[in-house]
Amino acid sequence: xxxxxxxxxxxxxxxxxxxxxxxxxxxxxxxxxxxxxxxxxxxxxxxxxxxxxxxxxxxxxxxxxxxxxxxxxxxxxxxxxxxxxxxxxxxxxxxxxxxxxxxxxxxxxxxxxxxxxxxxxxxxxxxxxxxxxxxxxxxxxxxxxxxxxxxxxxxxxxxxxxxxxxxxxxxxxxxxxxxxxxxxxxxxxxxxxxxxxxxxxxxxxxxxxxxxxxxxxxxxxxxxxxx
Numbered sequence: 001x002x003x004x005x006x007x008x009x010x011x012x013x014x015x016x017x018x019x020x021x022x023x024x025x026x027x028x029x030x031x032x033x034x035x036x037x038x039x040x041x042x043x044x045x046x047x048x049x050x051x052x053x054x055x056x057x058x059x060x061x062x063x064x065x066x067x068x069x070x071x072x073x074x075x076x077x078x079x080x081x082x083x084x085x086x087x088x089x090x091x092x093x094x095x096x097x098x099x100x101x102x103x104x105x106x107x108x109x110x111x112x113x114x115x116x117x118x119x120x121x122x123x124x125x126x127x128x129x130x131x132x133x134x135x136x137x138x139x140x141x142x143x144x145x146x147x148x149x150x151x152x153x154x155x156x157x158x159x160x161x162x163x164x165x166x167x168x169x170x171x172x173x174x175x176x177x178x179x180x181x182x183x184x185x186x187x188x189x190x191x192x193x194x195x196x197x198x199x200x201x202x203x204x205x206x207x208x209x210x211x212x213x214x215x216x217x218x219x220x221x222x223x224x225x226x227x
Contacts, residue, residue, distance in 0.1 A: 001118050002097045003046050004089065005037050006166075007106040008054040008082040013212050022056040024106040025063055026217060029224025032063065033211060034106050035070070036224075042071045044115040046102070050095045052077040052088045085186035089170070090178035098172060100124045100132075105166030109220050110136075110208040112167060120169040123200060130198040131190060132169040135162040136208045146187075147194070147201070154201035156191045165208055 011023035018026070024034035034051070041049060049072050053060045057078050067074030077092035089103060100121040102114075112134060120132040133154050138145045138161065148158030174193065178184045193199045211217050 001046050001099070001101065001121055002048045002050065002095075003041050003102040003104065003117070004050040004052070004077075004092055004096065005034060005104050005106050006052060006085060006088060007034060007060060008052045008057075008079050008088050009107065010055045010082065011107070014214060014217065017214060017217070018055070020056075022053065022060055023211075024051075024053075024060060026211075028109070028211070028217060028220045031224075033109070034060070034064070036109065037104055037106065038064070038067065038070050038072055038074075040114050041104075044113075044117070046114060046117065047072045048097075049074050050077055050092050051075075051106075052079055052083075052092055054079040054082040083181070084183045086175060086178055086184040086189055087182055089186075090175040090182075090184065091180050093172055093175060093180075096172065100169050100171050102167070102169050107211045108166045108209065109211060109224075110165065110167070110204065111206045112165070112204045112208070116202075117167075117169055120200075120202075124169060124171055127200065128198070129200050130171050130174045130193040130196075131200070133190070133199060133201040134165040134167040134204050135201055136165045136204050138163045139208075139210065141210070141212075147190075149201045149203055152200050152202070153197060154190075154194055154199040156194050162203065165204060166210070167204075
């Protein structure tokens with residue numbers, strides 16, 4: 001199974017930390033944020049990893065290299081200008097397998113068991129779904145949530161609303177309508193698929209953080225490696 005880590009964001013809310021350091025390379029618990037994801041994926045046997053980048057992307061490649069020292073095989077999908085989530089994924093499709101693949105936001109921290117990702121991919125193949133999303137309880141900074149979850153299916157509306165964790169598994173066909181190199185957001189694609197009842201999901205009730213501010217980065221640094 002392939003996994004993609006999204007690392008192209010500018011990190012505006014983390015400035016000035018991100019002026020000279022790309023957000024995925026910010027340190028927490030003695031390691032760059034993105035390294036925690038790479039190591040967690042490798043521990044579960046997912047070694048084929050694609051990373052997209054834009055802002056200061058050369059530094060990401062310089063630090064991570066080909067991934068051999070992590071036990072991974074890393075390939076890169078550079079973007080001259082960040083293409084947003086769905087655009088970035090569509091641009092990287094030639095580097096990903098024809099089978100369902102996992103995508104993880106590079107600026108989150110969690111204790112979700114990545115061993116569940118291959119199982120989710122198998123579920124997509126068996127059920128014919130387009131996507132599988134990991135949802136979490138709403139954090140204080142996002143009280144309204146994103147989607148609802150009932151009977152293993154994710155919907156755009158409903159109660160209670162939950163927050164999308166930034167961890168998902170997708171079929172390549174979900175992104176087939178996006179021209180490579182163009183910007184595109186993920187949420188509209190997911191909502192269309194939800195209308196067709198082809199998005200499954202699960203709730204993660206363990207630790208999860210969106211590292212979007214210097215304060216949250218400092219909090220994560222205090223928590224790791226206990227996360």
